[in-house]
Amino acid sequence: MTENDKASSWPTVADRRLPAAIEVDRLVKVYKQTRAVDGISFSLSRGSITGLLGGNGAGKTTTIAMIMGLVLPTSGKVTVLGHRMPEESADVLGRMNFESPYVDMPMRLTVRQNLTIFGKLYAVSDLKARIARLAEDLDLNEFLDRANGKLSAGQKTRVALAKALINEPELLLLDEPTASLDPDTADWVRAHLETYRRDNGATILLASHNMLEVERLCDRVIIMKRGRIEDDDTPDAIMARYNRSTLEEVFLDVARGRVQETLR
Numbered sequence: 516m517t518e519n520d521k522a523s524s525w526p527t528v529a530d531r532r533l534p535a536a537i538e539v540d541r542l543v544k545v546y547k548q549t550r551a552v553d554g555i556s557f558s559l560s561r562g563s564i565t566g567l568l569g570g571n572g573a574g575k576t577t578t579i580a581m582i583m584g585l586v587l588p589t590s591g592k593v594t595v596l597g598h599r600m601p602e603e604s605a606d607v608l609g610r611m612n613f614e615s616p617y618v619d620m621p622m623r624l625t626v627r628q629n630l631t632i633f634g635k636l637y638a639v640s641d642l643k644a645r646i647a648r649l650a651e652d653l654d655l656n657e658f659l660d661r662a663n664g665k666l667s668a669g670q671k672t673r674v675a676l677a678k679a680l681i682n683e684p685e686l687l688l689l690d691e692p693t694a695s696l697d698p699d700t701a702d703w704v705r706a707h708l709e710t711y712r713r714d715n716g717a718t719i720l721l722a723s724h725n726m727l728e729v730e731r732l733c734d735r736v737i738i739m740k741r742g743r744i745e746d747d748d749t750p751d752a753i754m755a756r757y758n759r760s761t762l763e764e765v766f767l768d769v770a771r772g773r774v775q776e777t778l779r
């Protein structure tokens with residue numbers, strides 16, 4: 516994707532008048548001894564795609580869980596599509612969705628049964644047609660009536676993506692959407708996410724350890740370290756600031772505490 520393509524798919528002026536897709540204000544989560552999230556703030560505009568980066572234990576998953584209203588913040592505020600989380604989650608959960616390769620769907624149910632259950636949970640109208648469309652788009656027809664437990668990792672990821680898109684969410688939260696996929700399937704999933712975002716004006720927040728993925732997909736990168744935000748900007752601006760040509764190098768600088776002279 517070129518910079519021009521990215522710019523043309525950014526939110527319109529009208530979109531900007533809507534409440535931010537996600538507003539996180541001085542958010543803290545303490546688990547007994549661990550400050551998993553330590554006072555972070557950011558706001559994501561509609562139609563943007565943002566990468567949440569950080570080493571193991573940086574606080575990415577905890578942040579996403581608080582945005583979804585699944586984990587109660589110790590302090591601070593989360594607002595999603597204009598609604599306070601978790602207090603007003605019932606008003607907004609139907610407009611968002613989530614995917615993680617680490618959350619399995621029921622193994623004995625077939626792909627079609629799983630998608631039907633999730634579709635009913637989200638009260639999707641004309642569910643049969645929606646599943647048929649997703650099966651076509653995500654190439655699921657070959658195994659639509661196979662038990663989820665009998666699928667390969669790549670097939671399961673495509674099904675998980677179908678589940679995440681079943682309600683045509685305005686906001687998509689992804690926790691390592693291409694983990695354990697072969698490069699071809701991973702590329703295919705990324706292309707699908709780009710298309711979905713472009714066609715639906717959806718907002719995407721994705722946690723990823725794959726720096727090339729983030730460079731390719733994201734307009735903006737938030738780097739976390741030990742529960743705090745270490746940097747927050749476009750991929751190009753961050754690479755320029757660290758005087759690096761890849762996000763991978765920036766990631767290593769941040770992880771190993773190598774701060775560029777220009778940043779001191």
Ligand SMILES: Nc1ncnc2c1ncn2[C@@H]1O[C@H](COP(=O)(O)OP(=O)(O)OP(=O)(O)O)[C@@H](O)[C@H]1O
Pocket residue numbers: 546549550551569570571572573574575576577578
């Ligand atoms: N339920 C929990 N109880 C206690 N500590 C937790 C819990 N969940 C996460 N933590 C701790 O909070 C910190 C942040 O964890 P989190 O899973 O949010 O990090 P992450 O950035 O998603 O890491 P990874 O890249 O490894 O998935 C870690 O130190 C972790 O051990």
